[in-house]
Amino acid sequence: MTQTDTAVRLEAITKRFPGVVANDEVDLPVERGSVHALLGENGAGKTTLMNVLYGLYQPNSGRIVVDGEERQFDSPRDAIDAGVGMIHQHFMLVDTMTVAENIALGNEPRKWGGLAVDREAARREVVELSERYGFDVDPDKTVAEVSVGVQQRVEILKALYRGADVLILDEPTAVLTPQEVEDLFDVLDELTDQGKTVIFITHKLGEAMQAADDITVLRDGENVGTVDADETTREELAELMVGREVVLEVESTPPSVGDTVLDVEDLSVRDDRDVPAVTDVSFAVREGEVFGVAGVDGNGQAELVEAITGLREPEAGTVEFDGEDVTDASRRERIDGGMAYIPEDRQERGLVMDFDLVENGILGSQHNAPFAAGPTIDWTAAREHAEGVVADYDVRPPNADTEAVSLSGGNQQKFIVGREFERDPRLVVATHPTRGVDIGSQEFIHDRLLELRDEGRGVFLVSSKLDEVQGLSDRLAVMHDGDVMAVVDPDEITEEELGLLMAGEYPERYEPRSERDAEGVAQ
Amino acid sequence: MSDWLPGGPDRSVAAYTYDWLFADRGRVQQAVIAVALAAVLGLVAAGVVAPQSNAGRLFHVLTDSSTLAATLRLSVPIAFAALGGIFAEKSGVINIGLEGLLIIAAFTGIWTTDVTGSVWYGLLGGVVASTLLAGLFAVVCIEFRADQIIAGLAVWLIALGLAPFLSSVVYGSKNTTSVDTFPTLPEMGIPFLSDAVTVPLPVVGVAPAELPFFGALFDASPPVYLMLLAVVLSWYALHRTAFGRWVEASGENPKALDTAGVSVHRVRYVAVLLSGVLAGVGGAALALGIGQFTGNGPTMVNGKGFIAIVAYLFGNYHPVGALGSTMLFAGLDATQLTLQARDVFQVPTELVRTIPYVTVIVVLALFGRTRLPSAAGEHYESGEDE
Numbered sequence: 001m002t003q004t005d006t007a008v009r010l011e012a013i014t015k016r017f018p019g020v021v022a023n024d025e026v027d028l029p030v031e032r033g034s035v036h037a038l039l040g041e042n043g044a045g046k047t048t049l050m051n052v053l054y055g056l057y058q059p060n061s062g063r064i065v066v067d068g069e070e071r072q073f074d075s076p077r078d079a080i081d082a083g084v085g086m087i088h089q090h091f092m093l094v095d096t097m098t099v100a101e102n103i104a105l106g107n108e109p110r111k112w113g114g115l116a117v118d119r120e121a122a123r124r125e126v127v128e129l130s131e132r133y134g135f136d137v138d139p140d141k142t143v144a145e146v147s148v149g150v151q152q153r154v155e156i157l158k159a160l161y162r163g164a165d166v167l168i169l170d171e172p173t174a175v176l177t178p179q180e181v182e183d184l185f186d187v188l189d190e191l192t193d194q195g196k197t198v199i200f201i202t203h204k205l206g207e208a209m210q211a212a213d214d215i216t217v218l219r220d221g222e223n224v225g226t227v228d229a230d231e232t233t234r235e236e237l238a239e240l241m242v243g244r245e246v247v248l249e250v251e252s253t254p255p256s257v258g259d260t261v262l263d264v265e266d267l268s269v270r271d272d273r274d275v276p277a278v279t280d281v282s283f284a285v286r287e288g289e290v291f292g293v294a295g296v297d298g299n300g301q302a303e304l305v306e307a308i309t310g311l312r313e314p315e316a317g318t319v320e321f322d323g324e325d326v327t328d329a330s331r332r333e334r335i336d337g338g339m340a341y342i343p344e345d346r347q348e349r350g351l352v353m354d355f356d357l358v359e360n361g362i363l364g365s366q367h368n369a370p371f372a373a374g375p376t377i378d379w380t381a382a383r384e385h386a387e388g389v390v391a392d393y394d395v396r397p398p399n400a401d402t403e404a405v406s407l408s409g410g411n412q413q414k415f416i417v418g419r420e421f422e423r424d425p426r427l428v429v430a431t432h433p434t435r436g437v438d439i440g441s442q443e444f445i446h447d448r449l450l451e452l453r454d455e456g457r458g459v460f461l462v463s464s465k466l467d468e469v470q471g472l473s474d475r476l477a478v479m480h481d482g483d484v485m486a487v488v489d490p491d492e493i494t495e496e497e498l499g500l501l502m503a504g505e506y507p508e509r510y511e512p513r514s515e516r517d518a519e520g521v522a523q
Numbered sequence: 524m525s526d527w528l529p530g531g532p533d534r535s536v537a538a539y540t541y542d543w544l545f546a547d548r549g550r551v552q553q554a555v556i557a558v559a560l561a562a563v564l565g566l567v568a569a570g571v572v573a574p575q576s577n578a579g580r581l582f583h584v585l586t587d588s589s590t591l592a593a594t595l596r597l598s599v600p601i602a603f604a605a606l607g608g609i610f611a612e613k614s615g616v617i618n619i620g621l622e623g624l625l626i627i628a629a630f631t632g633i634w635t636t637d638v639t640g641s642v643w644y645g646l647l648g649g650v651v652a653s654t655l656l657a658g659l660f661a662v663v664c665i666e667f668r669a670d671q672i673i674a675g676l677a678v679w680l681i682a683l684g685l686a687p688f689l690s691s692v693v694y695g696s697k698n699t700t701s702v703d704t705f706p707t708l709p710e711m712g713i714p715f716l717s718d719a720v721t722v723p724l725p726v727v728g729v730a731p732a733e734l735p736f737f738g739a740l741f742d743a744s745p746p747v748y749l750m751l752l753a754v755v756l757s758w759y760a761l762h763r764t765a766f767g768r769w770v771e772a773s774g775e776n777p778k779a780l781d782t783a784g785v786s787v788h789r790v791r792y793v794a795v796l797l798s799g800v801l802a803g804v805g806g807a808a809l810a811l812g813i814g815q816f817t818g819n820g821p822t823m824v825n826g827k828g829f830i831a832i833v834a835y836l837f838g839n840y841h842p843v844g845a846l847g848s849t850m851l852f853a854g855l856d857a858t859q860l861t862l863q864a865r866d867v868f869q870v871p872t873e874l875v876r877t878i879p880y881v882t883v884i885v886v887l888a889l890f891g892r893t894r895l896p897s898a899a900g901e902h903y904e905s906g907e908d909e
Contacts, residue, residue, distance in 0.1 A: 076782055092782045117764060
């Protein structure tokens with residue numbers, strides 16, 4: 001039977017990283033014997049908060065209370081000693097060692113005065129634990145030989161072996177097949193039945209509702225609400241997750257649309273794990289409009305964008321850009337054809353962090369005039385270009401010799417936006433263009449996007465911020481589970497309807513896509 | 524109980540051997556194995572049928588007890604360095620400087636023996652010098668995150684320059700003076716052990732040291748026995764102790780070890796220092812087997828540290844496997860030397876010396892069983908995201 005006391009209580013936890021507040025005064029009470037879901041978008045601060053609880057990060061302020069006692073965790077060792085175990089998204093397992101060896105690692109039972117590992121004792125203990133919780137794992141197999149689902153159980157056993165009463169699971173379903181997800185949820189039930197407490201991090205609201213007793217939603221580092229899983233609805237959760245801050249005041253004139261600049265037909269894309277991420281998606285973006293994509297992160301937007309920009313090979317379907325089939329075209333051909341791209345991860349894909357702005361400014365155009373001077377680069381032209389971008393896009397400090405790594409996130413982003421817009425693009429693919437960017441830079445980037453639209457270029461905008469994507473878009477596609485649920489008029493649709501669509505359900509006036517043309521709502 | 528044999532106790536040894544050699548292998552592998560098998564059988568046949576032919580004489584050279592003795596002697600520095608390399612690389616630090624550790628230990632071994640008059644102090648001196656140099660390498664790689672390959676090459680180049688230089692300073696020449704060498708087991712006069720060599724075996728009626736082939740095992744110098752002991756101890760340490768498991772985890776997934784509460788840095792330090800100790804024994808034993816350090820050109824070590832790397836890769840990081848491949852390479856060298864000495868037929872030394880490297884490429888390409896530790900060569904810092 002579950003007791004109704006608090007196993008873990010986080011009080012007003014604040015964790016700052018340079019330039020970012022990852023957790024802002026977050027409270028989190030977790031009942032003993034319950035499954036508590038921590039729900040939120042990527043970057044909402046879920047993992048940071050749990051890393052604080054696990055002793056990987058030290059909070060700037062706030063209290064951690066475990067079993068009614070205030071604790072300070074300087075390292076995971078301290079957290080483990082207090083009975084808190086964490087199962088990371090990327091498993092901390094040694095492939096070449098057996099299941100039993102992995103579980104005992106660092107805590108090996110000894111014999112012969114410590115000279116040898118008592119492998120029988122380790123094995124026995126693993127078998128006992130595994131049987132008690134109904135896990136089906138073979139202690140003698142190497143980790144490389146067992147499935148991902150079993151590896152996850154090995155991780156859970158590792159925490160239990162070290163005496164964990166509170167188990168933190170970071171995005172545990174991300175790597176699992178649907179059947180393995182079901183099995184995992186059974187395991188969680190078994191654990192809580194035996195008095196263990198589970199906190200699991202997810203951005204999938206369906207899973208939170210299915211597996212959790214309580215759900216706490218984090219957004220932009222803040223706790224925006226803790227709800228009872230039985231009493232909430234998917235719409236409520238979706239709204240909590242993406243938030244409804246002040247709708248941006250965007251001076252949006254009606255678009256004057258021209259020809260189709262991007263035409264996506266029946267596109268299907270698989271993700272890194274070879275699981276379908278985008279299935280049979282069709283839409284078109286025209287000159288002079290902003291075509292937005294809304295949806296909870298991880299519903300195929302990233303893969304869709306990668307297929308359009310040439311970073312990922314689609315499984316099926318075609319991408320037509322400016323009237324030409326570019327499905328198999330290289331990245332360079334697309335850039336040269338006038339496709340600008342503001343990537344989701346600016347540090348990974350947008351900039352070379354060790355390069356200065358002069359060098360970063362010509363990335364993607366290094367082979368074109370005026371930068372290419374025969375086999376060498378015309379650095380004078382490159383410098384002029386970088387200085388132009390820095391001045392026009394208000395990059396601070398205004399010095400083209402600055403290395404990208406020393407700019408703040410907002411200024412890095414402004415520089416990327418400037419570089420991409422200066423390509424004189426026919427189409428801009430912008431993914432989360434204002435993520436992690438200060439308010440001032442956000443407005444600036446929004447204005448530039450609209451300017452571009454007014455000049456008759458196409459804008460394909462992906463954002464998980466509802467206010468942004470709704471405020472800027474002229475047409476809005478809502479994605480769920482790799483599918484475009486509907487293409488709607490962002491000025492007409494209500495919050496509730498958007499929430500339902502993002503959660504994979506159809507509000508009354510938006511019938512299934514099969515009956516609606518992929519062209520969506522006419523302008 | 525013989526059900527450890529696949530297929531159970533009822534299968535004939537021949538069938539089992541056939542499966543072991545040929546089952547589940549590709550055509551190229553099968554062909555290579557068949558050719559090798561034919562060569563071995565051909566040699567044996569020639570040795571029995573036509574002892575005076577070249578092939579027949581080769582067979583007798585191969586089965587001569589002095590060939591095994593030479594093989595064991597030549598194996599010592601390579602095997603010790605290979606064992607050291609296994610510890611370091613399994614923990615995630617590729618120690619390409621084994622050659623340098625052998626060189627510095629070889630010189631210091633001679634110098635210490637010269638000063639103290641004892642080969643055992645000489646051995647100790649070599650170990651200390653090699654361990655210090657390995658410690659420097661460890662600090663540079665682990666603390667200051669230097670590139671392991673570059674730092675390892677530096678270790679080699681430092682020793683390659685330093686040892687002959689010190690020899691010139693001390694002895695006025697790149698080659699040192701001659702000192703005592705290790706005695707063989709019968710010469711050491713250890714009660715019982717040394718006697719065992721001369722007491723006739725009741726079964727065959729000859730002293731063990733006079734046995735046809737394996738007699739060499741009873742008539743060797745202490746480093747050979749130390750080598751065999753070190754192989755067993757290394758295997759035990761790596762596979763049966765907690766430290767061994769940490770070494771493996773440190774090289775495969777250091778983050779897993781770190782989150783399990785074991786310091787990756789500490790494990791790697793110990794492993795690299797151990798590689799210094801082991802290579803030190805090997806280097807000192809090499810020089811003390813001859814009684815002189817020769818520092819011309821590539822010095823007397825002459826690539827043995829690099830062959831050691833090949834040997835442990837070939838042996839797939841297993842101490843016994845490493846010893847096996849070491850003895851294979853050393854055996855080729857010994858055979859070549861004996862062939863030359865007996866004027867059977869001449870094989871150019873240079874050609875024989877390329878055999879380890881050619882073998883490793885062929886074996887890695889065709890069999891591909893060697894798997895580097897996943898995190899080998901990568902720096903690890905606790906609390907940093909990769």
